[in-house]
Amino acid sequence: MSNIAFVRKKEIAPSPPPITEVGIIGWIKQNLFSGWWNSFLTLFCLYFLFMLAAEFFPWAWGGHWHTKSLRECLDLDPNVACFSVLTARWKQLLFGLYPAEEYWRPTLTFFLLILSIIPILFPRFIRFFWFSLIYPGLALWLLWGGSFWSVAIVYIGMSLGVASYFMLNQRLIKSSPMALLLALFLTVIFFLFISDGMADLLGDLVPLSLPFVESLKFGGFTLSLIVGVTGIVASFPIGILLALGRQSKNLPLVKMICVGFIEFIRGVPLITLLFVASVLLNYFLPPGTNFDIVLRVIIMVTLFSAAYMAEVIRGGLAGVTIGQHEASASLGLTYWQSQRLIIMPQALKISIPGIVNTFIGLFKDTTLVSIISLRDPVGLASTIRADAKWNGIYWELYIAIGLMFFIFCFGMSKYSQYLEKKLKTDN
Amino acid sequence: MSELDEKKKIDRTKVNLTEEVVIHISEMNKWFGSFHVLRDINLEVRRGERIVVCGPSGSGKSTLIRCINRLEEHQKGKIIVDGTELTTDLKNIDKIRSEVGMVFQHFNLFPHLTTLENCTLAPVWVRETPKLEAEEIAMEMLEKVKIPEQAHKFPGQLSGGQQQRVAIARSLCMKPRIMLFDEVTSALDPEMIKEVLDTMIQLAEEGMTMICVTHEMGFARQVADRVIFMDDGQIVEQNEPESFFNDPKSDRTKLFLSQILGH
Ligand SMILES: Nc1ncnc2c1ncn2[C@@H]1O[C@H](COP(=O)(O)OP(=O)(O)O)[C@@H](O)[C@H]1O
Ligand SMILES: [Mg+2]
Numbered sequence: 001m002s003n004i005a006f007v008r009k010k011e012i013a014p015s016p017p018p019i020t021e022v023g024i025i026g027w028i029k030q031n032l033f034s035g036w037w038n039s040f041l042t043l044f045c046l047y048f049l050f051m052l053a054a055e056f057f058p059w060a061w062g063g064h065w066h067t068k069s070l071r072e073c074l075d076l077d078p079n080v081a082c083f084s085v086l087t088a089r090w091k092q093l094l095f096g097l098y099p100a101e102e103y104w105r106p107t108l109t110f111f112l113l114i115l116s117i118i119p120i121l122f123p124r125f126i127r128f129f130w131f132s133l134i135y136p137g138l139a140l141w142l143l144w145g146g147s148f149w150s151v152a153i154v155y156i157g158m159s160l161g162v163a164s165y166f167m168l169n170q171r172l173i174k175s176s177p178m179a180l181l182l183a184l185f186l187t188v189i190f191f192l193f194i195s196d197g198m199a200d201l202l203g204d205l206v207p208l209s210l211p212f213v214e215s216l217k218f219g220g221f222t223l224s225l226i227v228g229v230t231g232i233v234a235s236f237p238i239g240i241l242l243a244l245g246r247q248s249k250n251l252p253l254v255k256m257i258c259v260g261f262i263e264f265i266r267g268v269p270l271i272t273l274l275f276v277a278s279v280l281l282n283y284f285l286p287p288g289t290n291f292d293i294v295l296r297v298i299i300m301v302t303l304f305s306a307a308y309m310a311e312v313i314r315g316g317l318a319g320v321t322i323g324q325h326e327a328s329a330s331l332g333l334t335y336w337q338s339q340r341l342i343i344m345p346q347a348l349k350i351s352i353p354g355i356v357n358t359f360i361g362l363f364k365d366t367t368l369v370s371i372i373s374l375r376d377p378v379g380l381a382s383t384i385r386a387d388a389k390w391n392g393i394y395w396e397l398y399i400a401i402g403l404m405f406f407i408f409c410f411g412m413s414k415y416s417q418y419l420e421k422k423l424k425t426d427n
Numbered sequence: 428m429s430e431l432d433e434k435k436k437i438d439r440t441k442v443n444l445t446e447e448v449v450i451h452i453s454e455m456n457k458w459f460g461s462f463h464v465l466r467d468i469n470l471e472v473r474r475g476e477r478i479v480v481c482g483p484s485g486s487g488k489s490t491l492i493r494c495i496n497r498l499e500e501h502q503k504g505k506i507i508v509d510g511t512e513l514t515t516d517l518k519n520i521d522k523i524r525s526e527v528g529m530v531f532q533h534f535n536l537f538p539h540l541t542t543l544e545n546c547t548l549a550p551v552w553v554r555e556t557p558k559l560e561a562e563e564i565a566m567e568m569l570e571k572v573k574i575p576e577q578a579h580k581f582p583g584q585l586s587g588g589q590q591q592r593v594a595i596a597r598s599l600c601m602k603p604r605i606m607l608f609d610e611v612t613s614a615l616d617p618e619m620i621k622e623v624l625d626t627m628i629q630l631a632e633e634g635m636t637m638i639c640v641t642h643e644m645g646f647a648r649q650v651a652d653r654v655i656f657m658d659d660g661q662i663v664e665q666n667e668p669e670s671f672f673n674d675p676k677s678d679r680t681k682l683f684l685s686q687i688l689g690h
Binding site: 329334345346425 | 496498521522524525526527528529531533535536537539548549552553582583584597598601
C-alpha cells in the first residue's frame with residue numbers, strides 16, 4: 001500500500017454524457033434511428049401519419065356547422081365535413097326521444113352519477129359513500145319519474161329490515177341466522193302488505209312527483225349509460241359469486257350450476273340473448289305483464305358480462321397461493337372472512353386489467369341494443385339518416401359517437417392503470 | 428452446529444412445565460387417497476413443553492402438525508387440543524385455530540396488508556378486539572420480534588428473516604396457547620436463520636408450548652424437552668435431546684442423524 005504515489009481523496013463527480021446521448025436528440029437517436037431497419041420503419045410511419053393528417057385536418061377544420069341539410073353542405077364545399085348534423089341533432093344523440101322539457105333530468109342524473117362514483121373510486125372520499133347507496137334510487141326516480149315515494153318506500157323498507165335485524169340480533173335472539181330469517185320475514189311482510197298503502201299515504205301528505213317517461217322514449221347516450229353503468233355495477237358482484245361457486249370444493253351442486261351458467265352464457269352470442277329479451281320473453285310471460293324492455297336488456301347484458309367477469313376473477317383466484325388460504329385459516333378466520341379480507345383483495349388486484357377489459361367490452365356492447373330497435377346512439381344514426389335532409393351522412397355521425405364512447409372507455413382504462421400503480425405493494 | 432451445542436441450554440427454572448396435557452393424539456391415522464401418510468400416531472404434549480420433530484423429507488412431519496389445527500383432516504383416531512376434540516364441527520375447528528398459532532416455511536404473510544395490518548387482522552375479526560387495542564398488542568409483539576420500525580411497510584419490502592419474524596408476531600397477536608412451526612428457517616438465507624431461531628428461543632424461554640419441525644439440531648439441543656423422530660409416517664423414536672443425540676436407539680435414527688450431522 002505504501003508505494004502508491006498518489007491517491008485521490010475526493011470522488012470526481014461523473015461528467016455528463018455527450019449531448020448526442022441525452023435529451024431529445026439522444027432519445028430520438030436511440031429509439032427511432034438505431035440502425036437502418038429501424039430508421040426505415042420510423043420514416044415509413046411518419047409518412048403514413050402525415051398522409052392521414054393531411055387528409056383529416058383540412059376536412060375537419062373547414063367543416064360546416066350551421067347548414068340546414070347535407071345537400072346545403074355539399075353545395076357549399078363537398079370536400080369538407082358536414083358537422084351541421086350534430087348541431088341539428090345533438091339533443092337526440094344524447095337523450096333519444098326523451099321529452100325536451102325534461103332534459104334536465106337525465107342531465108342531472110349524469111352529474112350525480114359522477115358524484116356518486118367518486119367515493120367508490122377514491123377511498124379518500126369514502127365518507128360520502130352513503131350517497132353512492134342512495135344514488136340508484138334517486139336515478140331511477142329522476143329518469144323514469146312518477147311518485148318519489150314509490151322509490152323511497154323501497155329504501156324505507158330495506159332500512160327497516162336492516163334495523164330490525166340488528167335490533168333482534170342484539171336484544172332478543174342470540175343466534176344470528178334466526179334473527180336474519182325473522183328480519184327477512186318482517187321485510188317481506190312490509191313489502192307485501194304495508195309498502196303500497198304507505199307510499200300512497202306519503203304521496204298524499206307530501207306530493208312529490210315527476211312526469212312519467214316510458215322506457216321506449218329513452219335513447220341516445222343516456223340509454224348507453226343506463227345500460228352500461230347498471231350492467232357494470234351488477235355484473236361485478238355476480239361475477240365474484242360465480243367465480244367462488246365454480247371454485248368451491250364442498251358444494252358440488254352449486255359448482256355445477258355455476259359452471260353450467262358460465263359455459264352456457266359464454267357460448268351464446270349477446271345478440272341472441274338480446275333477441276330473447278325483446279321477443280321471446282313475451283311468449284313465456286303471462287299476457288298483459290309489463291316487463292320493462294330496458295330492464296330486460298339490462299338483465300341480459302348483466303348476465304352476459306357476469307359470466308366473463310367470473311372467468312376473469314377465477315384467473316385472479318388461481319393467482320393467490322394456497323399458503324394464503326392456509327395462513328388465514330390457521331388464524332381462525334372463517335371462509336367468508338378469509339375470502340373478503342385476504343383472498344378477494346389479492347385476486348381482484350391481479351384481475352384488474354381483465355375486469356376493466358370486461359367493463360369496457362360491456363359498455364361498447366350496449367350499442368348492440370340498436371338491433372332490437374332501441375335507440376342507442378348507433379341506432380339513432382340510422383334514424384337520423386332516414387331523414388331526407390341527412391340522407392347519406394356517415395363519417396361525421398360515427399366520429400362523434402365514437403368519440404363519446406372513447407372518452408368513457410379511455411377514462412376507465414386510465415383509472416385502472418392508476419389503481420394498479422396505487423395497489424402495488426412490493427418493490 | 429457445534430457452536431450452538433456448546434451454548435448453555437435455556438434456563439428451565441423460569442419455565443413451569445405442568446402435567447396438564449394440552450394436545451392428546453391417540454391412534455391417529457391419515458391417508459391421502461390410498462396413500463397412508465400417518466400410521467398410528469400417539470402423542471401427548473404437556474403445557475409448556477417444547478417438542479422438536481425431525482425426520483427425512485416426506486416422512487409426514489408437516490402433515491402431523493397440520494392435523495393439529497385441521498389444515499389436514501385425519502381419518503382415524505383422536506386428536507384433542509386444549510380439551511376440544513377435532514371433529515367436522517366447524518365451530519370447534521375455528522376455536523382451535525384461534526388458539527393454535529402456526530408459522531409456515533414460506534411465511535405466508537398477506538402481501539396486500541402492512542406489517543401492522545397483518546398483525547391486527549385476526550384479533551380484530553376473530554377475537555373482535557377493538558382496533559386501537561389490537562394495534563397496541565401488535566406493536567408489543569413486533570417489538571418482541573425486534574422489528575417495530577417495519578410496522579408500516581409491506582411484506583414485499585422486508586427481507587426473508589424479517590418476514591418470518593413478522594409471521595411469528597402475527598401468530599402471537601392471537602395470544603395462542605400452542606405454537607406450531609413448520610420448517611420456518613428452511614427457506615431463509617444462512618445469515619437470517621439466527622435471527623429467527625433467536626426469536627423462537629426467546630418464546631421457549633417464556634414458556635410457550637411449541638412443536639417445531641426443524642432440521643436445526645443445535646436449536647433442538649438447546650430448546651427441546653423432547654425430540655421426536657419420524658420416518659415413513661410413524662413416530663420411530665422420542666427422547667430427551669441429550670439421550671436422543673448421544674444414544675439413539677433405532678438404526679433409522681442413527682442413519683438420519685449421521686446424514687444430517689454430516690459425519
Ligand atoms: N395434499 C397432499 N396430497 C397428497 N399427498 C400429499 C399431500 N401433502 C403431502 N403429501 C405426501 O405426504 C407425504 C408426507 O408429506 P409431508 O408431511 O409434507 O412430509 P414432510 O413434512 O415430513 O417432508 C409425502 O410423501 C407427500 O408427498
Ligand atoms: Mg414438510
